[in-house]
Amino acid sequence: MAGPLQNIRVLDLTRVLAGPWSTQILADFGAEVIKIEKPGEGDDTRGWGPPFLTNPDGSRGDAAYYLSANRGKQSVAIDMAKPEGQKLLQDLARNSDVVMENFKVGGLKKYGLDYESLKAINPKLIYCSITGFGQTGPYAQRAGYDFMIQGMGGIMSITGQPDGTPGAEPVKTGVAFADVFTGLYATIGVLAALHHRDKTGEGQYLDLALLDSQVAVLANQALNFLVGGKAPKRLGNAHPNIVPYQTFATADGFVIIAVGNDRQFREYTKIAGVPEVAQDPRFLTNSDRVGNREALIALLVEPMKQRKTAEWIAALEAAAVPCGPINTIDQVFADPQVEARGLNVTLARADGTKTPGVANPVRFSATPIEYSTAPPALGNATEEVLRRVLGLTPEQVGKLRDSASIG
Structure with missing residues (x-):
């Protein structure tokens, strides 16, 4: 062998x-x-x-x-x-x-x-x-x-x-x-x-x-508790430490948005047609966005419904903003990268x-x-x-x- x-x-x-x-x-x-x-x-x-x-x-x-x-x-x-x-x-x-x-x-x-x-x-x-x-x-x-x-x-x-x-x-x-x-x-x-x-x-x-x-393998969630003293709770598809980092409904399904830094957030808001959101003092940094999660997501939900999933992925990938579809397992094995x-x-x-x-x-x-x-x-x-x-x-x-x- x-x-x-x-x-x-x-x-x-x-x-x-x-x-x-x-x-x-x-x-x-x-x-x-x-x-x-x-x-x-x-x-x-x-x-x-x-x-x-x-x-x-x-x-x-x-x-x-x-x-x-x-x-x-x-x-x-x-x-x-x-x-x-x-x-x-x-x-x-x-x-x-x-x-x-x-x-x-x-x-x-x-x-x-x-x-x-x-x-x-x-x-x-x-x-x-x-x-x-x-x-x-x-x-x-x-x-x-x-x-x-x-x-x-x-x-x-x-x-x-x-x-x-x-x-x-x-x-x-x-x-x-x-x-x-x-x-x-x-x-x-x-x-x-x-x-x-x-x-x-x-x-x-x-x-x-x-x-x-x-x-x-609780990883960062274990440390969120050990450092912060509060037990993490269920957030659905949202992330406890990064915002926006979750799924959004689109015109024909869902898309994952995984904004990891402030540059990506600015690019994302431009593509979403709401560039002013990135200038809002409540959302300037990731820690700001985590602290004001609900207010921010409320401003993004409707714009995200204006395009189809494939259109979002094409536009966001061109700007180097991490994103992706939610594939079923048959779609996984049909994916060209797989x-x-x-x-x-x-x-x-x-x-x-x-x-x-x-x-x-x-x-x-x-x-x-x-x-x-x-x-x-x-x-x-x-x-x-x-x-x-x-x-x-x-x-x-x-x-x-x-x-x-x-x-």
């Missing part, structure tokens, strides 16, 4: 999204990722549809959800509840650089697959645990799911229409926000731990929590099943990503991995299959 991590092997014990998102990134970067799944069942997300793939024989295949986070991996079906399965996983960990898991706190200890057990057989191992609330604290034993973490972690309190307006209520993001960010932080942590190991020869344990990650960047990728399984996907956004100049392995069918590489990595004979593999230790 190509990529900057081509000499790294990852034993992936995760399922659903946060962990698989991280290991898919590692696979994109060239790591060998061995995805462990329960024989006959596999990752829960294989069934999280519709929509589903259609197999060459016309039967229902894997769900789109599963395809979103499992590109580039090899599926090995092992039953960790069986002693033989536990031994196989311990042997795979002995021959791996990274283990990633998202079981409940302490859930793998009874299988001999916890960090201390695997560290004893592979001191250089990087072991990453992903849970809802982390390994410590009063919530450590609680299950954590993205939706509830979005609520507990604050993002829903600042997402949605303002109180007192139509449709006002807390709203979650349209994707699993906490899961995806936790997967990104897990990837960053693993890469840092591998760098540390390169310098010292030491492995280490990584403790990732969905709640921690959700709080971390097409030019090759963000829609399609891979084929061995049986010919085509699996669409979205390209990794990281572009390496020296070690480019090669998209060569589709999200695997359940157990597609069980025998091959056990023979290649652990040196098992066909007879040994056959006995394991007969005992239902592997699938």
Whole structure:
């Protein structure tokens, strides 16, 4: 495999999204990722549809959800509840650089697959645990799911229409926000731990929590509270620190205006036909505009309805004023910039099943990503991995299959 991590092997014990998102990134970067799944069942997300793939024989295949986070991996079906399965996983960990898991706190200890057990057989191992609330604290034993973490972690309190307006209520993001960010932080942590190991020869344990990650990505909104002492509120599509930075209704839809400095504001008001607004002492600077938000927006609403969205974008872009449309997802993939960047990728399984996907956004100049392995069918590489990595004979593999230790 190509990529900057081509000499790294990852034993992936995760399922659903946060962990698989991280290991898919590692696979994109060239790591060998061995995805462990329960024989006959596999990752829960294989069934999280519709929509589903259609197999060459016309039967229902894997769900789109599963395809979103499992590109580039090899599926090995092992039953960790069986002693033989536990031994196989311990042997795979002995021959791996990274283990990633998202079981409940302490859930793998009874299988001999916890960090201390695997560290004893592979001191250089990087072991990453992903849970809802982390390994410590009063919530450590609680299950954590993205939706509830979005609520507990604050993002829903600042997402949605303002109180007192139509449709006002807390709203979650349209994707699993906490899961995806936790997967990104897990990837960053693993890469840092591998760098540390390169310098010292030491492995280490990584403790990732969905709640921690959700709080971390509150970003400027967290600091707005920590510095200002007031909890931010929902502003709809407006920005707490920049004005005007929101959506406006146009003659045929909506447009995003993202004025980031005073020059842009002056240019914007000229194009909108209200240049005098930029000279109003209430609106001279961004801090003035934030303090007088309601008065300013009231002066802009009607002028913005006088042109169509495309006309606004053409005029504003010509003046270097940031703006844009609100695309539906089908429009996203039809966008010429998205097409030019090759963000829609399609891979084929061995049986010919085509699996669409979205390209990794990281572009390496020296070690480019090669998209060569589709999200695997359940157990597609069980025998091959056990023979290649652990040196098992066909007879040994056959006995394991007969005992239902592997699938």
